[in-house]
Amino acid sequence: GDSVTQMEGPVTLSEEAFLTINCTYTATGYPSLFWYVQYPGEGLQLLLKATKADDKGSNKGFEATYRKETTSFHLEKGSVQVSDSAVYFCALESNTGKLIFGQGTTLQVKP
Amino acid sequence: GAGVSQSPSNKVTEKGKDVELRCDPISGHTALYWYRQSLGQGLEFLIYFQGNSAPDKSGLPSDRFSAERTGGSVSTLTIQRTQQEDSAVYLCASSPSTGSNYGYTFGSGTRLTVV
16 A cells, blocks of 8 residues: 655754755555644644655755655755754655655754 | 634543544535544544545544544544543644645644543
8 A cells, every 4th residue: 555654763953954854655656745744732734745756845945856766755954943843744645535644753953 | 714623632531431522624625634643653544534425434443433524514533432542642634625736734633641
């Protein structure tokens, strides 16, 4: 069945460091791909999405490119801030319409 | 409403009791989803509704779990004879429809603790 695999956390970075959180997927066809973020004490929020191969989703300085060849959708940010500390979830939309999430990766950014 | 509303926000219950969790989606959203987030785990899909029907119930972990949606709006997730392993945050999300053009909007969740 469809699945999403993320790198395990926690990921601990200093402010202004470069961030990569790896995400790979297994799915039938070419699903839409998403990154969601959960800030401490808050609900899940959509961060960015890409609906077809080679699309790049971007928001708040974060980017992810839909790579069909490597079935990946890695999240990147050039310079992280303390306020980016959160749990990040990669997800795909299955052909039945539901979102399938990865395990989540906790990011801790230290000043 | 402006967002997805879930109630209660916290629930502590004794093992063996039944609980009902409520989700009030964004007005007009036809798709409604239930997920479970356990400590240290990802988000586990439970069930989704399109209108009042549930095309996919595949995630319900046992027959102690059931959900309904009436009037294409509010949904209730019921857990009978709760067990300690049911302790988790139960998240509800809604969407204007299924399909990748629409994002999910999540509620803040109900934290269920079974003691």
